[in-house]
Amino acid sequence: MADKKYDSIVYDYFEKRHGTVVLISEDAIFKKMLASTIHKITGTRRDNLNTYENVQTGLKKIQENTKNKTESVVFIERYIAGRPSTDTIITMKRLLPDLRIIVLVGETKRENIAYFYEIGVNNVISKPASMNNIIEKMAFTIKPQGKLSEYMGLGKRFLAAGKLKEALDVSTKILKIKPDSPAGLMLRGDVFLDAGKRDDAIKSYLLAHESSRLYLEPLKKLANAYKDVNQEEYLKYLKKLDRLSPLNTDRKTNIGKVYVERKEMGRAEKYFDLALESAKQEAMSMVSSVAERISDAVGQASPSMSEKYLAKVIESKGNNLTKDDLTLFNKLGIALRGQGKWREAIDNYTRALDISPDDEGLHYNMGMAYYDGKELKMAAKSFDIALEKNPEFYKHSEGASMNMGGIYMEARRFDKARIFFTNALALNPRNTTAKRKLDAIEKATS
Known part of the structure; x- marks a missing residue:
């Protein structure tokens, strides 16, 4: 049996928040399983699942939901009509940063999953999936925001508005609730970076990385902080990111560029070849x-x-x-x-x-x-x-x-x-x- 709290989260999403699911998949078996799962949770409602076999019609529905202020959770196959959906996912997240996306895959490697999260995916489901597995993944994807997430949203808004003192105060509140919060430490680092305090920013990013070594975002922040400032450190964190998420061809190219700047053409060629190989794969x-x-x-x-x-x-x-x-x-x-x-x-x-x-x-x-x-x-x-x-x-x-x-x-x-x-x-x-x-x-x- 699935945990009742997960059932409750998914039920509230459909019944109280009037959320919908958009499925982009050619897999009739998964479509049936997803429909049965939603029916199990909601009982009678049938208008909260929209299924499409091609990307274009699915994207139209997502845009329609956004225009109507209807929440959407998008289930999308790793491959649609034989083509990787990577570009589609990146485009959706660029246009709609808050859109929740679950990718459907067959068996896959850890580094593939790392790359999915890196491009903005909220969750990954390996098929065949059970009803309980779908409910749990949906719950983690749509779980109502807690106090920490509420503060993070507020802190990001202050930062975007240039209110650095207010954003720093919010990061302090987050770290009082959870002292090793990677998100709170990264917010603090972002404030320091915007204030021109690069060393303090780097210290915060390092603490965030130590708190969660497999979390890519602190490493990205560190690489960005060292770019054009300390080439050796910049290269070190690019390589760490490459080891954790080796499908990113742009990163391999950036590593190659650093080696070109250092006149280390053999090493540059190695990473350029790897970038091409990754794209070829x-x-x-x-x-x-x-x-x-x-x-x-x-x-x-x-x-x-x-x-x-x-x-x-x-x-x-x-x-x-x-x-x-x-x-x-x-x-x-x-x-x-x-x-x-x-x-x-x-x-x-x-x-x-x-x-x-x-x-x-x-x-x-x-x-x-x-x-x-x-x-x-x-x-x-x-x-x-x-x-x-x-x-x-x-x-x-x-x-x-x-x-x-x-x-x-x-x-x-x-x-x-x-x-x-x-x-x-x-x-x-x-x-x-x-x-x-x-x-x-x-x-x-x-």
Whole structure:
């Protein structure tokens, strides 16, 4: 069960504040889950979820809500129509800084998430997501502002108006409530910087950084404070930011510029190359996404067409293939097996294992390819390796249990086969094939 306080926060957002949700996604399953979640919270209201499959119509709705002073929480896919949504998110936050945005992703790395927060995203949801997970993420995104946040808003307004004394007084109040508040310390630093007290500003930013080492904003403030003043310190904090959020191509370019100014052209070239590589990877992720969508679209109807597009994206990535690309290899293997190309499938899985030798799924799939080629001993050997890597990987899959049980049985390794048919029967007591196979094993071993 989700925490009741989260339910209450989301309920108040819809019922008391008359807030809405704008979903920009092509994912019908997530759309259904989000609709069910909102219905669970509100009971009967149906006009608070607006769904769109393309960016333009979604943005029009967001602008309409802004004009009507209607609060919006935006759920947006990391990729829409095969393209990264990064530019869209940056544009939305630039035009509407207070807009709340939740990005929907598949599996992703920590540094990717760091970059999302850096460009202004409020939260990230990994799919598939449960109802409770959606409620919790929404609650954290729309949670009513407490005293600290109220003071921060007031302090920023004073700072923007040039009322430095008032802004400094507000930062003092924040730090009385929470002495190590990074936001309060950064506000204090901003006041000192505007007052020309650079050293005091840097001290405040350093304290903010010490209070929350993975928080990017204090590091950005420090880099900015040292820019044009102390090149060594400026470079140090740019590099710290780059380590925490390496997808930022502008930052890599800025690091390269510093090295150019220092006449260290080799190091400059290194960071310029990394900036281009990062941009290339972003483009490649788009290519990969399109290829996967094509592959999914043709499915079993045309394994040869699926093979064509998956092979293209793997080839285009060259030496840039990583563990994140294993799904491409698995899908290509299935497409090859669907055409009876079991040797090519094995070559494909062998290449994938060079990237991730401990992936039990790859060893399992290789075993299935060997079985397609009637190489029974090699199939069983591949399964043995998969089980060494992860002894329990099959336990939640009736299909994998039946496949492994069948192949071990054909190899007359009855003790092994018994384990998998027993598991299949536990997962589905109506599996008559598993029951029949177990009976056959008992007869063969009695």
